[in-house]
Amino acid sequence: PRSPSPAGAGSAPMPGRVVLVLKNVGDEVKSGEGIVVVEAMKMQNELGAPKAGVVKAIKVKVGQTVVASEVLAVIE
Secondary structure, three states: OOOOOOOOEEEOOOOEEEEEEOOOOOOEEOOOOEEEEEEEOOEEEEEEOOOOEEEEEEOOOOOOEEOOOOEEEEEO
């Protein structure tokens, strides 16, 4: 079972590798707007903001491997 992410944290839905970071700390985002692109099983998945707000932290970098439920970004 997946553990829930903290409110305002965008997390990885599956294991994969970060191929692109679309936003920077301080950027305003809309709910669902792409923040990070993760490649899993040869498919690229754009992961969106869990809510509208401002990017407070990007927890990953390009080339990093992530696991399911890992926090990728924090939105406040």
